[in-house]
Amino acid sequence: MSPQKSDVLIVGGGFMGAASAFFLRQRGRSVTLLERDQIGQYASGVNFGNVRRQGRHLGQLDLANRSLALWKRLPELIGEDLEFLPSGHMRVCYDEAHIEELHAYAAAPEARELDLEVIAGKALHERFPFLGPEVKGGSYAPHDGHANPRLAAPAFARAAVRAGARVEERTEVAEVQKVGGQFHVTTTDGQVFIAEQLLITAGAWGAKLSQQFDEPVPLETHGPQMAVTEPVPYSLPTVIGVYTRIPEEVIYFRQIARGNIVIGGGYRSRPDMLNRRALVEPRSTINQIEQMRRLLPGAVNLNIIRVWSGIESYTPDSLPVISASGKVDGLFYAFGFCGHGFQLGPAVGDVMAELMSTGQTTTSIAPFDVRRFSTARVGAGCVSGGEALQPPAPPIPLAGDLASLQPRSTLS
Template structure:
């Protein structure tokens, strides 16, 4: 399989659409795929429609971290469950997922960062996670050849990594083997609504009747919901990542400080990216509408972001993107099958320089390839996982760059939410109404 997956990649999933399905899932990322997995376990018929390719967008373009460490406390119980599911999946699929429990290391350059790490360990202790603080000497001992002046680190040995563009399609194929219908290049244009309830979907290839719809469309969710009069303050930021040529192993897992982040890859190289909160934020009509809601995240999460005057043509928040359409005409989802933004090579160049400074014996890493991905986010940096104002519709979006690792656990939660099963977690932090009921919207105590 070539990487990154793009709109010219071969179609792998092309099953005929049924006239009816118990549940239709919109979106073929890790959230949609794992929701289908658990719905099939319950014996429901499931059809998953993906406008482009499975894992073509952020589910195949992320860092590949499977981490409990640093999570928002509202996400943490689901992430603990998710890690357990990842281990079960790895036992079943072996190297097909690239899953390895090699640990996550957050590196601190200041006493303030160390204090933040120490504060977060309160949450790890509450869930009996093996997170611990490391001294400067212990940190240096874990990173071969490092000379950076880190004061210490936060380390969780049980955290893991996997290969996103391998894992999600592998899991999708397994879901199909278990009886789900998966269809790529099949945009859902609209909900079919009667008496205020979603009774089906209208796709570019025809209508599917159903009892429930799950919207797991990532960066496209806001645009789809707005077509039906539902408003959410979701935006997207560009994250740039690169894969290095094979290098000597300096650490088998994942690590990050404010300058750079890296993950060991199965091919012997590293995935590297800007650390901290450096993203590219495109200013479009939705961004201007939501600016007031995002003030807190601009100060905390995106303080190093680069602001660009407009998104590329066809992107969800591009100035020219159509906001209204009829069911019998082509939609923005068909016009841009896969978001494939150009990476910020200047930012990645800084990462190469920072890496070389921290590990001088290795020199400046050579890049094999680089790519960009659009991270869908909400102003409190946690998702919406809740029933929508339209009966029969469940929203699961805004994973804020955390979706790959938490995907299996979140899929189980969503499946139970759809069917009225025992969810087992408090989803109050993720409720749809928090943006209109007077709740103070701000990022939680995550790292």
């Protein structure tokens, strides 16, 4: 079987890989993308769908701003609608002491494009009367929103194919090596792919490939916990999430136009990496119901109609790996997005295409260099945004009344 050549090989067909393939084609590069299973099957297709900039590490906002500009253009750019809705995003807190932290974040120079508005007390509850009484304050980001994660990676992959890229699903990589200035990738079915540049976008499996090039990345894998309710009249356009240092209080929800409320957060599961499966934790669903009672009391009588999980990868500092290799010319990485990569997807693809085509990028990605794991010790990740496995929670009774789900024109 003759080797198959292209300018760039991409290993991993999630959002980052598919977007990179598309934008590389826009720059005239020949591209082959290899995906072991199906495009967008893992973290890219099962996440919450937040298109959120606020709450991110300040060093990510340059990249997130570039991404939002692309989200706004996606239908004309890729010819498909990912159901992006710039609905606004609220980051609320139960502790009054955290309101000052919301103010500090909003005042940071890096956050100036977010146009954040911090609201507290009576003013908050007058504007968002459906929030529970324990909510003390919040930060409103008018330009953030949400989209459908199940559509994203496949849509970008189809657009890449229409632009001339080659996308191979059900194609598992067996060996990667660099020979005579070119990367040789052999698959389990005996195919050989050759390229001068290699981009690893393999998500939770990215560290296994970087390790082969002596660039270890300490990844942990977790299964996010998601649920969706039966449909009710559409009245909650704003995405709402809790800012907290208590892992089990981390909860977020969004209502889609069809009326269903998507819920995420709380406890996470440990995926079965051998069989590539992640299970739903029943205690997580119970905890989500309890936390929704605090956050959105009117939703607690709704029926949960589906729950799901996926496989996400986390670095110790809660920042992704987006960079050229520090050791091997022509090798690049984009993985380890710590459960908050969905909004960044378009910009990551655009930035990687720019970096791989020109040797530099106009967007700051310095905090995400793979070499940080070999040159410095990293501490714990962002406490306010992360979740952690906790002892099982006791059973929680359901209570509440849907009457508090009132449409509010001020949120539209």
